[in-house]
Amino acid sequence: MSLTLIDIILTGALVIIVTFILSLFVKKKLTLFVALLIVIFGIYFIKDQLKYTTFQDLVSDKLDEQSIVESITITTQDLSEGLPKREKSIEIEDEKKIDRILKDFKEVELKKEEDVHSVFREYYIEILVTNEVDDDHLIMEELAFGLDEDYLGQYKIINETKHLKTVEELIENNQ
Incomplete structure (x- = not known):
């Protein structure tokens, strides 16, 4: 899957926003890290699935x-x-x-x-x-x-x- 600059920028912005929101509720850094990984992989999975028709x-x-x-x-x-x-x-x-x-x-x-x-x-x-x-x-x-x-x-x-x-x-x- 090729990444474009816009994909990287949007993903980065989303990660920052999700990190901020999750940090308000989750105090353990490991839990926060795992949650972010799940969000990132979820985004790329959904993006890849949208290519099929x-x-x-x-x-x-x-x-x-x-x-x-x-x-x-x-x-x-x-x-x-x-x-x-x-x-x-x-x-x-x-x-x-x-x-x-x-x-x-x-x-x-x-x-x-x-x-x-x-x-x-x-x-x-x-x-x-x-x-x-x-x-x-x-x-x-x-x-x-x-x-x-x-x-x-x-x-x-x-x-x-x-x-x-x-x-x-x-x-x-x-x-």
Whole structure:
């Protein structure tokens, strides 16, 4: 887990505040020290746990059960020269194919990576979604992310899934 300067400053400030408050109630220094260690380890445990999510949780603000997926565009990219070079792009509008892609993604568990060196991935996915924001008011939004065997954007895929199965089939068969 990498620490940033802000993490260190905030943790230091929290330790000082907790130490002051605990020192008002706890007179034994050993008890105070143990309590501080528990607080510090608790903070880092919670911070680490906040890095874990699923695809569904990650996109839930734009894509839920009431959303209408208008299309999914899949672009393959050649990354051999560093910057991505578009090779092929297909737009999927067929509801059954869209459902298969989303079902594949539904299984994905993720962990946010702080030190991801490249945001470019083999596939670039754009999901065009329509959501109702008020009665008779719709908004169209786009979810976009890079995807490969190991990463979805800045998130490492931490479980064994076949999240590329449908994407690769559609690319191979030109949809």
